[in-house]
Amino acid sequence: MRSLRNLVLRDKELAVLVFMTACVILVLYITLGQRLFSPTGLQSMSVQVSEFGFLALAMAIAMLTGGIDLSVAAAASLAGIMAALVMSGQIIPVTDENSGILFALGIVAALVTGLLCGLLNGFLIAKISVPPILATLSTMILFAGIGMAITTGQSVPVLVPSFAQLSTSAVGNIPIIFIMMVAAFLIVAFVLGRTRLGRRIYLFGENEVALRFSGVRSERVILMSYALIGILVGIAGIIMTSRANSMRVGVGDSYLLQAILVVVLAGFNPFGGKGRIISLAVGLVLLQLLSTAFNALMFSPYAKNFVWGAILLLVMVLNHYVRHWRLRQPPEKPSPPASIDEEESRPSTILVSDR
Amino acid sequence: MQRRSLFRRAFDRPMTSMEKYLLAIILVYIVIVAVKNPQFFSLETLFDMIRNGSGIMILALGVLVVLISGGIDVSFTAIAIVSGYTSVRLMKVLGFDNLLFVILVAVVIGAALGSINALLIHFFRLPTLIVTLGTASAFHGLMAIVLGTKTYTAIDVPQSMLDFGSTSLLTISAERSQYSLSVFFLIVLACIVLTWFLLYRTMLGRTVFAIGSNQESASRIGISLLRTKLFVYCYSGFLSGLMGIIYFSGLSYINPVSLIGTELMIIAAVVIGGAKLTGGEGTILGAVLGIIIVQLFQSTLVFLGLGASWNNLFFGSVLMVSLGVMYYRQRQLNKRSLVFSSN
Amino acid sequence: MIGKPLLTASNISISFGGVKALRGVDFTIGEGEILCLAGENGCGKSTFTKIISGVYTPDAGEIKIGDETVGSLTPRSAIAAGVQVIYQDLSLFGHLSVAENIAVNRMMHDGSKFVRSRAMRDIARQQLERVGVELDLDVPVSTLSVANKQIVAICRALSMEARLLFMDEPTTALTGREVTRLLSIILELKARGLSIVFISHKLDEVFKIADSITIFRDGRKVGDFQANELDELSLSRHMTGRDVTYTRYHRTRPESEPLLEISNLSRKGNYSGIDLAVRPGDIVGLTGLLGSGRTEIALTLFGLNKPDGGEIKVNGKPVILKAPWDAMKHGIALLPEERGSQGLFATQSVEANISVTMLDRILTPMKILNHKTEKALATRVVNEMGVNNKDTSLAVANLSGGNQQKVVLGKWIAREPQIFILDSPTVGIDIGSKSEIYDKIHRLAESGVGVIFISDEPEEIVANCNRIVVMHDGEILERFDESQVRADNFKDELVQIINDPEYRVHQAAGER
Incomplete structure (x- = not known):
């Protein structure tokens, strides 16, 4: 009991999130029990959540560094398009013999595309110092543009038959892609919590300048973060392509808002340096439950959108109160308390770090 | 006395480097297109571009004001649609047909929605991007829930709006066809002048620059942040509402799920015009040039023998390179003056 | 009144x-x-x-x-x-x-x-x-x-x-x-x-x-x-609230070759023609008004401000310092001027703040961060530096200014630098922590580290430095060696020079 109490006290936001999720599960179980929590219901939820989970994970990493990645959805669909092109027979005709190779090539194509997209973002942010919002805004348009130019907006079908099975097959009752997503969460959690890169990502998000003054190659941290984001996005692209058995530009665009929503919902600080993968996982469960429930209740996509937007605002307002309830701060200080005591700040003529 | 360039005399300031750079891109592009396809050089093309670009030009002015204040707003397309569609529906319910009424209702709704943004941003000190992402979905979703998403084709569009969309300032008859300069041009000009006047000739406008420059300093000298932010987001909402009506009138087709999704493109256009996310900087001319580039690509790639599907590729590349040039220079400057900036 | x-x-x-x-x-x-x-x-x-x-x-x-x-x-x-x-x-x-x-x-x-x-x-x-x-x-x-x-x-x-x-x-x-x-x-x-x-x-x-x-x-x-x-x-x-007297630092080590030698170092717009040598056990006071070039030199020595000309030698060998990690490779450490924006990760734990310069030391054989080793390292530093809060998992923002500075100092001292540059180390720090920090710096120098101490407070410079260099307008205006620093009315002279460097410039021109 004691340890549970400590656990709750250590991360109040997570505790609140878990509590909310539990309530939602309870309410949904009572109202929609059979439809939602049957084995098939759970299975279909786990498939849906997987596709989106990778993008959420990517967005979470970007936010930990104090940035944001507006290009995740566009990059995922571009990666999917590349995979689909390889397997569409448009470049190499698909035969029974080479379908295995094409399958592999398709996956490689998607991963490489994702990685390159991520590296391009990383390069713009780390080496050119373009603010992340703008860098990823420009690449978002660019990636969509590349996809559009290649496909002229047409859907690219996948002719390799086994590819669609990727998203339908399961081990026992658990879909493979769900296992992949869980694995990705575990790996990213491990990287963030137990490796030097992970530690540096948090520190970068907290204070990039101090990281450089500590002798860390901070630009490399950003490049690596966005490379990692790229790979996750590539996998998302593969799953999206596999589920639809085809790919076109613009698929998954609606995930952008949801990805930002779930990451903020999970208590990540949009200014960087704070957020836990476990919270993200809980947030994702919550979001998927709601989404499925809305589907079951026949909500229109617009109504869903309304709820997402409202939740996003509500969560931010709640977080605002949670923060200020804990500590009364001098009123005119904006967002994250970067410096410590204003008495101590010195006149800074040249060495200011301006945001 | 030293001779001043035409530009200096007209604008009372030197041209910014981003403006020069954009102007150069536009000129080079026009030359290339014209060489490839002389047909491009016609009043018809120009009039078409003005007509098609007037809506996003109006939106861009709102974006510019928000950026100068140090914020970023992605809800303006949603506000345009919501206020435009709601006012049309209201007019249909009331059963009459008056352009002035529909515009008035639209801009009031737009300004009201903008004020919601401002209040959320001010009182909860939330990041503007995430707030407006939220409100964009919430506004549009709410509209769709309450009013539905029924579309109106030309037969059902109020006659006053159809007339408005086809009003022309001047019509030129050629051998086979005639083309006309839409009345929208005048409205865009009026909006530009209004924005210029508000930003540069009113104290309120100067406080927008002030809070974008340094919010804390602004509040220290007694500038009301709430009042300035209310102005900024209401004005953006006001322009969005106006644009909503122009947009529907121009298309003669009312689709309440269109337009949304283009907001980032418009922000991008304003950003390459030299407006910084950090606030305090940005020029109307820059925003106009940025929109011209977007519009040029959108309507003239055909002259290069490229389909519309090349739009994003072109604009994305220009955007990326422009941002790269702009921020790389800043980076070098910071390095030299030992500013350890974290964006 | x-x-x-x-x-x-x-x-x-x-x-x-x-x-x-x-x-x-x-x-x-x-x-x-x-x-x-x-x-x-x-x-x-x-x-x-x-x-x-x-x-x-x-x-x-x-x-x-x-x-x-x-x-x-x-x-x-x-x-x-x-x-x-x-x-x-x-x-x-x-x-x-x-x-x-x-x-x-x-x-x-x-x-x-x-x-x-x-x-x-x-x-x-x-x-x-x-x-x-x-x-x-x-x-x-x-x-x-x-x-x-x-x-x-x-x-x-x-x-x-x-x-x-x-x-x-x-x-x-x-x-x-x-x-x-x-x-x-x-x-x-x-x-x-x-x-x-x-x-x-x-x-x-x-x-x-x-x-x-x-x-x-x-x-x-x-x-x-x-x-x-x-x-x-x-x-x-x-x-x-008390009479403050600091123990003066005197160098006791035998004469030796300099650890760090700078000759004719220049950077346009920052400083020019700088010559400076730091021996083991030296605490060289680098002083002058803000903008005199002192911080710019510190940044250069830490690889953050590339010089245009001149030479930097560490242990007698010329080195090129392009980035902080180059400087660190040569045993150079920098306590930055602005603690809040350059030295601290405010909402991160004391542990994370300390281990950031030494992540390689807290790895398991599998290259995984070992939280136990990290905690032990942080605890050691916290104890050694006399940080009053011993809970190393606490966010560093919760500490007082003095204790924060001890954490930043500690993260560098634990790396055992041979040349330590301290840029305004006691700005915004209470008297108690100040003398503890001075003490720490003295002991560091006694152990053979070469210290460059940047400050514009004459009392502090006099108390801590055995050699003093006054900068003005990017150039070295005046140097004082050990015997001069020990003179009775030296502090008044120093105050006068720091506050009115132009007078000294004119005086020098007049003599010539």
Whole structure:
């Protein structure tokens, strides 16, 4: 009991999130029990959540560094398009013999595309110092543009038959892609919590300048973060392509808002340096439950959108109160308390770090 | 006395480097297109571009004001649609047909929605991007829930709006066809002048620059942040509402799920015009040039023998390179003056 | 007090997050008085200023302006009452022009709805005339020098018909001549009946202009004094609450080759022709006004500011320092000037703040971070540095300034640097932590580390350094070796040189 109490006290936001999720599960179980929590219901939820989970994970990493990645959805669909092109027979005709190779090539194509997209973002942010919002805004348009130019907006079908099975097959009752997503969460959690890169990502998000003054190659941290984001996005692209058995530009665009929503919902600080993968996982469960429930209740996509937007605002307002309830701060200080005591700040003529 | 360039005399300031750079891109592009396809050089093309670009030009002015204040707003397309569609529906319910009424209702709704943004941003000190992402979905979703998403084709569009969309300032008859300069041009000009006047000739406008420059300093000298932010987001909402009506009138087709999704493109256009996310900087001319580039690509790639599907590729590349040039220079400057900036 | 009381604040208290920043402070200033508000960093001076200017609302207390009791002030009502504050950061708008910066406030309070550029320029010109300075009205303020920005800030305050002007550390970034100009402007304003609260930690300036001195310590008022009742010693005793004497550092190591040798090092716009040698056990004081080039050299030595010419030798071998990790490879460490923005990860734990320079040391054989090793490392550093909070999982923002600085110091000391550059290591730190930090630095030097100690506080330089280099305008103005530093009246000489480098420059030119 004691340890549970400590656990709750250590991360109040997570505790609140878990509590909310539990309530939602309870309410949904009572109202929609059979439809939602049957084995098939759970299975279909786990498939849906997987596709989106990778993008959420990517967005979470970007936010930990104090940035944001507006290009995740566009990059995922571009990666999917590349995979689909390889397997569409448009470049190499698909035969029974080479379908295995094409399958592999398709996956490689998607991963490489994702990685390159991520590296391009990383390069713009780390080496050119373009603010992340703008860098990823420009690449978002660019990636969509590349996809559009290649496909002229047409859907690219996948002719390799086994590819669609990727998203339908399961081990026992658990879909493979769900296992992949869980694995990705575990790996990213491990990287963030137990490796030097992970530690540096948090520190970068907290204070990039101090990281450089500590002798860390901070630009490399950003490049690596966005490379990692790229790979996750590539996998998302593969799953999206596999589920639809085809790919076109613009698929998954609606995930952008949801990805930002779930990451903020999970208590990540949009200014960087704070957020836990476990919270993200809980947030994702919550979001998927709601989404499925809305589907079951026949909500229109617009109504869903309304709820997402409202939740996003509500969560931010709640977080605002949670923060200020804990500590009364001098009123005119904006967002994250970067410096410590204003008495101590010195006149800074040249060495200011301006945001 | 030293001779001043035409530009200096007209604008009372030197041209910014981003403006020069954009102007150069536009000129080079026009030359290339014209060489490839002389047909491009016609009043018809120009009039078409003005007509098609007037809506996003109006939106861009709102974006510019928000950026100068140090914020970023992605809800303006949603506000345009919501206020435009709601006012049309209201007019249909009331059963009459008056352009002035529909515009008035639209801009009031737009300004009201903008004020919601401002209040959320001010009182909860939330990041503007995430707030407006939220409100964009919430506004549009709410509209769709309450009013539905029924579309109106030309037969059902109020006659006053159809007339408005086809009003022309001047019509030129050629051998086979005639083309006309839409009345929208005048409205865009009026909006530009209004924005210029508000930003540069009113104290309120100067406080927008002030809070974008340094919010804390602004509040220290007694500038009301709430009042300035209310102005900024209401004005953006006001322009969005106006644009909503122009947009529907121009298309003669009312689709309440269109337009949304283009907001980032418009922000991008304003950003390459030299407006910084950090606030305090940005020029109307820059925003106009940025929109011209977007519009040029959108309507003239055909002259290069490229389909519309090349739009994003072109604009994305220009955007990326422009941002790269702009921020790389800043980076070098910071390095030299030992500013350890974290964006 | 001279004249009638202009502003009386009584029994002002305020606390932030449970920390009492001001406890029952009384304060009075008369018309036409220059009052100096003195106190150590963190004593509540700035908080008090912000209460008077309406930024903070006090938890308790009463403020009277003239005979009128004002409940609580807002920024607007404070300005309307004639209170103007010139903050350390000057609060100007870099993107707006000089004229606009000066006049925007005036026009706003006049209720102007529109920008009347002629009126604006008139106001600006008028105020500039009042202080007797000429500036181009149309250039953006961001292009001005700090001293001229200061003038713009003063003009803006004057344009509001200020009756009471607060100036928070206005001279820190100014050169000697600029300080003289500013002080004469202040005296001029006083002569016209303006009351001025002057906040400065430079005692000589305080005595030059103050009529009276009010001293704060730990959020309480120690007392009000006439300027002629105090001297530097008694003032600093009142400020710190005790007689502060630091043990002087003397180098005891045998003569040896320098660890670090800089010859003819130059960087355009920063510094030029710098020669400097640091032996093991040296604490070389690098001093001079802000902008004299001292911090720029420190950054160069840490690989953050590439030099144009000259040579840097470590252990006799020439090295190229392109990045911090190059510098670290050669055993160079830098304690940066700005602790908050350059040294700390505020909301991260003490552990993470310490281990950041040594992540390679806390890996398991599998290259995984070992949290146990990290904790042990952090605990060791915390104990060694005498950080008062032993819970290393606590966010570093919760520590006091002194303890934060100990953490930043500790993260470098644990790496065992051979050359340690300390840029203003005790700014904003209480006296207790200060002497602990000095002690630590002395022991470090005794163990054979070469230290470069950057500071503009003469007391600190004299107490800690066995060699001193004074910089001015990017060049070395004067050097003092061990025997000179030990001379009796050396501190006074040093104060004089730091504060009036131009005099020394002219003197040198005259001799030649």
